[in-house]
Amino acid sequence: MTTYTAPLRDMRFVLHEVFAAEKTLTALPGFEDVTADVMDAVLEECAKLCQNVLHPLNQSGDQEGCTFKDGQVTAPKGFKDAYKQYSEGGWCGLTANPDFGGQGLPEALDYFVAEMVGSANLSFGLYPGLSQGTMLAIAAHATDDLKKVYMPKLVSGEWQGAMNLTEPHCGSDLGLLRTKAAPNGDGTYNVSGTKIFISAGDSDLVDNVVHLVLARLPDAPEGSRGISLFLVPKMFVNADGSLGARNAVSVGSIEHKMGIKGSATCVMNFDGAKGWLVGQPHKGLACMFTMMNKERMFVGAQGISQSELAYQNAVTYAKDRMQGRAADGAKYPNKSADPIIVHADIRNKLLYARSVVEAQRALTLYAHMQVDISHRHPDAATRERADDMAGLLTPIAKAGGSGFGSEITNLCLQVFGGHGYVREWGMEQMVRDVRITEIYEGTNTIQSLDLIGRKLGLGGGRLVKGFMAETDAVVSRLQGRNDLAEFVGPFKDARAKLAACTQWIVEQSQKDPNLRSAVSNDYLRMFALTCMAWMWVLMVESATAKKDSGDSFYDAKLHVGRFFMTKVLPQIASLDGMIRAGSAPAMNLPEALF
Numbered sequence: 296m297t298t299y300t301a302p303l304r305d306m307r308f309v310l311h312e313v314f315a316a317e318k319t320l321t322a323l324p325g326f327e328d329v330t331a332d333v334m335d336a337v338l339e340e341c342a343k344l345c346q347n348v349l350h351p352l353n354q355s356g357d358q359e360g361c362t363f364k365d366g367q368v369t370a371p372k373g374f375k376d377a378y379k380q381y382s383e384g385g386w387c388g389l390t391a392n393p394d395f396g397g398q399g400l401p402e403a404l405d406y407f408v409a410e411m412v413g414s415a416n417l418s419f420g421l422y423p424g425l426s427q428g429t430m431l432a433i434a435a436h437a438t439d440d441l442k443k444v445y446m447p448k449l450v451s452g453e454w455q456g457a458m459n460l461t462e463p464h465c466g467s468d469l470g471l472l473r474t475k476a477a478p479n480g481d482g483t484y485n486v487s488g489t490k491i492f493i494s495a496g497d498s499d500l501v502d503n504v505v506h507l508v509l510a511r512l513p514d515a516p517e518g519s520r521g522i523s524l525f526l527v528p529k530m531f532v533n534a535d536g537s538l539g540a541r542n543a544v545s546v547g548s549i550e551h552k553m554g555i556k557g558s559a560t561c562v563m564n565f566d567g568a569k570g571w572l573v574g575q576p577h578k579g580l581a582c583m584f585t586m587m588n589k590e591r592m593f594v595g596a597q598g599i600s601q602s603e604l605a606y607q608n609a610v611t612y613a614k615d616r617m618q619g620r621a622a623d624g625a626k627y628p629n630k631s632a633d634p635i636i637v638h639a640d641i642r643n644k645l646l647y648a649r650s651v652v653e654a655q656r657a658l659t660l661y662a663h664m665q666v667d668i669s670h671r672h673p674d675a676a677t678r679e680r681a682d683d684m685a686g687l688l689t690p691i692a693k694a695g696g697s698g699f700g701s702e703i704t705n706l707c708l709q710v711f712g713g714h715g716y717v718r719e720w721g722m723e724q725m726v727r728d729v730r731i732t733e734i735y736e737g738t739n740t741i742q743s744l745d746l747i748g749r750k751l752g753l754g755g756g757r758l759v760k761g762f763m764a765e766t767d768a769v770v771s772r773l774q775g776r777n778d779l780a781e782f783v784g785p786f787k788d789a790r791a792k793l794a795a796c797t798q799w800i801v802e803q804s805q806k807d808p809n810l811r812s813a814v815s816n817d818y819l820r821m822f823a824l825t826c827m828a829w830m831w832v833l834m835v836e837s838a839t840a841k842k843d844s845g846d847s848f849y850d851a852k853l854h855v856g857r858f859f860m861t862k863v864l865p866q867i868a869s870l871d872g873m874i875r876a877g878s879a880p881a882m883n884l885p886e887a888l889f
């Protein structure tokens with residue numbers, strides 16, 4: 296049996312002390328009332344729901360899984376009631392526009408909700424999680440008529456959204472997709488094709504599912520330039536808003552998976568299903584990116600959520616499990632052995648987990664605040680800078696949160712020894728559940744190719760230059776501080792290595808077409824580690840200001856930050872070496888010799 300306590304203290308620390316969120320957010324039009332008290336109240340309510348309602352269903356949901364019978368998908372026991380509480384609490388429309396019944400709160404808060412819900416129950420979180428991106432895409436790109444019909448019910452949580460990209464022969468390469476949309480001549484389209492792996496494609500939690508579907512019009516150009524986006528409801532909606540007949544949308548089957556078994560992953564059949572165009576013809580991929588960027592951040596938060604859950608449970612176990620004696624003398628001489636937390640190796644694992652989780656949390660919050668600023672700041676140049684930063688950090692937050700999430704969850708399982716491998720303690724579920732976060736919403740390799748192939752080059756390198764300017768300002772402000780030298784120094788070195796490596800990649804990739812693919816994952820990891828070091832510098836700056844307060848929270852921050860700088864960040868040196876080895880080590884072996 297696992298336990299989960301929402302890390303509210305740490306969340307409040309990054310929100311209020313590190314990023315002064317109240318000052319930043321209340322200055323944005325529409326967020327004037329989002330005071331620190333409001334934010335804290337939202338976090339506390341969410342924590343209660345997660346701890347008391349969602350987490351108790353985590354293991355039972357995994358064991359029971361979803362079922363599919365007579366064309367109907369059923370979520371595990373308890374999910375329907377929990378979802379009712381979730382939607383009635385207004386959580387589905389937390390960030391949605393109040394014109395549609397939403398609460399109009401910042402993305403920054405939504406990140407914490409996603410993290411807490413993910414820790415409590417990763418499978419459950421996918422149902423409302425997919426609706427979030429659906430709402431954003433509809434609000435940004437659909438006609439007013441479509442918004443009027445679909446937004447209020449998505450916001451209230453009475454209906455859910457689903458994202459239909461993947462087909463059997465078409466995963467990472469969306470240019471291959473074959474689903475067709477034929478115009479009916481009355482402004483609607485008949486959508487035909489099969490989509491696979493569709494999360495929350497159907498369930499018994501809601502009466503209607505609003506599918507956003509990528510498909511090709513008859514005159515579509517080949518490849519990704521010929522993709523359009525359609526809204527295809529499971530049930531038609533009558534003029535008075537009530538549900539009408541069933542559309543030609545059905546579930547073919549559900550997948551039997553390694554993890555997230557409480558989340559329905561559906562094969563969706565569209566057999567001439569009636570749909571409505573969203574956005575312009577052939578521009579569907581760009582519209583879908585409104586949803587995908589949101590979901591990518593969400594998946595990063597899912598990775599962090601499992602790291603946090605795994606860390607919490609591993610600490611409890613390490614303080615309880617008695618094996619061996621401390622190397623520097625027995626700590627509990629009256630007992631038959633010491634708890635395993637006395638061993639340096641166990642501490643290495645726990646501190647690796649914690650130092651990464653806390654930095655990732657700060658970074659992901661920062662990225663979400665950039666999204667809020669990019670949407671609402673009155674000054675256009677500030678909006679553009681924030682948009683650049685959010686764009687640069689999206690693949691890093693997704694692949695960093697999920698990649699380190701998998702690594703950390705595995706390390707925390709190791710703390711349990713054999714007891715981690717058996718079902719009873721719940722650690723093996725976390726390892727199975729978190730694994731998908733590295734794959735869906737664009738694999739982590741696809742994220743790294745987005746970073747290295749697209750984001751680096753945008754606007755003549757404007758995004759990276761913005762990042763370098765922002766972090767340079769931090770170094771310049773703090774490098775004279777002797778009390779922070781052990782943090783600022785390593786960050787400065789990491790930043791310099793990242794800058795030099797970026798330059799090297801830009802130059803070499805012009806000569807070597809395989810270079811980007813050969814180094815992209817290592818480069819993203821190097822970038823993520825540098826970002827985490829940046830976050831640690833900001834966090835220890837805040838903690839140092841309070842170190843004489845008598846609150847041990849701040850002492851712990853300094854210790855954990857020190858661990859990161861000395862035991863995690865040095866990975867950058869080996870990544871640098873691996874990147875500079877180029878593509879030859881991977882490419883020189885002829886295919887036939889594999």
Ligand SMILES: Cc1cc2nc3c(=O)[nH]c(=O)nc-3n(C[C@H](O)[C@H](O)[C@H](O)COP(=O)(O)OP(=O)(O)OC[C@H]3O[C@@H](n4cnc5c(N)ncnc54)[C@H](O)[C@@H]3O)c2cc1C
Pocket residue numbers: 458459460461465466467468491492493494495552560731734735736737738739740741812
């Ligand atoms: C549980 C689950 C839920 C999902 N939910 C959804 C959903 O809600 N909606 C939806 O549309 N899809 C969903 N997916 C699909 C998911 O997004 C895809 O599985 C993912 O994008 C990868 O596609 P693929 O599986 O076809 O792998 P492929 O694209 O075949 O990739 C196979 C391998 O090749 C690598 N690769 C591919 N192209 C390149 C390249 N150019 N360079 C280097 N390496 C490359 C990949 O990184 C991967 O390691 C879900 C999948 C699962 C398993």
